[in-house]
Amino acid sequence: MAISVENFFLDSRSQATLQSRIQQMIAQGILSGRLRRGEKLPSSRKLAAHLGVSRITVTLAYTELVASDYLTARGRSGYYVSENAPEPLPAATLHTAQDRVDWTRAIGQKFTGGATPDKPKDWARYRYPFIYGQADASLFDHANWRLCALQALGQKDFAALTSDQYDQDDPQLVEFIARHTLPRRGVVAEPSQILVTMGAQNALWLAAQVLLTQRRRAAIEDPCYHALRDVLTQSRCHLTPVPVDADGLPPDLIPDGTDVIFTTPSHQSPSSATMPLARRHALLERARQMEALIVEDDYEFEMAFLRKPSPALKSLDEDGRVIYVGSFSKSLFPGLRLGYLVGSAPFIREARALRASVLRHPPGLMQRAAAYFLSLGHYDALIRRTSQAFAERRQVMEAAMAKHGLTIAGRGAHGGSSFWMQAPEGVDTEVLAARLRDRDVLVEPGRPFFAAEDPPRNFYRLAYSSIPAERIPEGVARIAAAIG
CATH class of the missing domain: 3.90.1150.10 (Aspartate Aminotransferase, domain 1)
Incomplete structure (x- = not known):
């Protein structure tokens, strides 16, 4: 691979000759690992024009580096990093700019140190x-996903792919969620009540940011999805863990004064408990008594292969107090990062504005490709x-x-x-x-x-x-x- 000429800069503070500074610049690039064995360097003419020096100066520097086995010349092809070049030095031994900032004082709020573990990448x-x-x-349908992705890249979908939609979502994806996905959970929603998110975790973060303050209290299941607890801890709200039992979250253990209840009734995370219908009604009644909101994470409802899934809490809600979180990331593939929030229009309006200030909207290509995959029946x-x-x-x-x-x-x-x-x-x-x-x-x-x-x-x-x-x-x- 050819190395772009824009990667090279001379040290203006050095008192050495131009030729020595060029040699040092390239040698440091190899020792740091930025320039790798077998990669092609810019031609002497291009590098000379970029650095504002004579071509002969660059040629002499290249020649010296060839003599010391940092570079190799390949006939008329040019100069390459030698296969015998020195191994990159450990990061700790490389000279880097000194950081004089006291970051213990400069950082206003910490987001590290949460419970979410590192999962093995391999x-x-x-x-x-x-x-x-x-x-x-x-198990994944590679062929049809590829076809849907190619279809989304077509000229007909150019606007959906390339436009800055600001705070809006792909209308085809929203329509599928409203007409097909949500009705299966007994939920009826208008497009103004649906927001596409970067997965369920992003949906939970948006809900926490909109609904909670340092003065409000949230109740969570214990044990629970560890990333949710990290999100709520970072929000600085008052947090009450409620022990779950074989049927999930017990409504009578939720303390008075709770403002927002987070629950996973379909498959409690991580115990996999399914909340019975009677308890779902009891939870809604408990929330009604406290005038609390419920954030329902309905993950894995599609994986109901033993018996039909229970109705979503949102489908039983007569007050508009349940905010529903769904995701395609788990059922398709995690890297897709597509989920959705469903709630009353005032809540979705605020969540949409917050999302727009952080990431505008999820990538148009992924939304449109997913819309095709869903609507053509491949998802089912x-x-x-x-x-x-x-x-x-x-x-x-x-x-x-x-x-x-x-x-x-x-x-x-x-x-x-x-x-x-x-x-x-x-x-x-x-x-x-x-x-x-x-x-x-x-x-x-x-x-x-x-x-x-x-x-x-x-x-x-x-x-x-x-x-x-x-x-x-x-x-x-x-x-x-x-x-x-």
């Missing part, structure tokens, strides 16, 4: 990845295929866990993609997870899901969304052996 190389939230390439076919595969994997996993005596702490009554597990007392699942990595197995420790300063350490999550059914028995056997 999860796919593990043979037994019981990892949650990743796409299974063997993908959900059916995925549900069938998940049902098989769940059955195999349950049998394997029963065989090896592993304890299931929570399982989705309607389906889902994971089990919430409990190891014996005294087992630290973070230590367990590290041990299992060496045995080609990935599991998710449960500690980050809990709000307590000293949370239980013997819970963990096992997902079957990214592991073939034939590998599950051996993977579960390795987990059981590691627990001992």
Whole structure:
């Protein structure tokens, strides 16, 4: 690959000759790793014009670098970084500009230090990845997604692809959500009540920013989705974790004075508990008594392969107090980053204005490609295929866990993609997870899901969304052996 001439700048403070400064500039680029072996340097004429020096000066500098094996000359092709050039130096040894800012004082608000764990980027190389939230390439409809993406890139959709829509969304995607996705959950909404987001997490962040202040109180499930707790902690609101039971969030444990209730009734995260219909009505009544709002994260409702999903809270809401969060990122693929908020028009108006001030709108190409994939029926076919595969994997996993005596702490009554597990007392699942990595197995420790300063350490999550059914028995056997 050719290195752009714009990457080169001379040190104006140096007292050395021009030729030496050019040599030093290129050598430092190689030692820092910016210029890599085999890459082509600009021609002597182009670099000379860019730096404002004579061509012979650049040629002499190149010649010296060839002599010291930093560069190699290839006939009439030009100069390249030599395959024998020195290895880049460790970052700690490189000279960088000194940072004299006292960042402990300069930073007004910290966003680091949350509970959200780092997930392995190389999860796919593990043979037994019981990892949650990743796409299974063997199930995804690559061919039709590619066709939809190409269709979105066509001239007919040029405006949808390239225009700055400011605070608006792709009308085709919004129409599909309003006419097809939401009615399946019993929800009726106008386009003015729908906002497309960069995934469910962005939707939760927008809801928190619009609804909460430092004086307001939010109630969350405990354990809960760790990224949501991070978002609410950063909002500086008063935060009350409410312990969940086998049916999800107990309404009678929500304290008086709560302004916003965050819940995952379809598949409680991470326990997978499904909130019964009677409790859903009780939760709505409790919110009505307190004049509180409810933010319903309805993730994984599509993965109801055991029985039909329960009605969404939003569909039972007669007061307009439920804000609904949906996502296509989990059901299609995480990198898509497309979700949506559904709520009363005044709330959506404020959320839209906030989104516009941060990122305008999600990329037009992704919105239009997703709209085609959904409207042409490919999405429904993908959900059916995925549900069938998940049902098989769940059955195999349950049998394997029963065989090896592993304890299931929570399982989705309607389906889902994971089990919430409990190891014996005294087992630290973070230590367990590290041990299992060496045995080609990935599991998710449960500690980050809990709000307590000293949370239980013997819970963990096992997902079957990214592991073939034939590998599950051996993977579960390795987990059981590691627990001992």
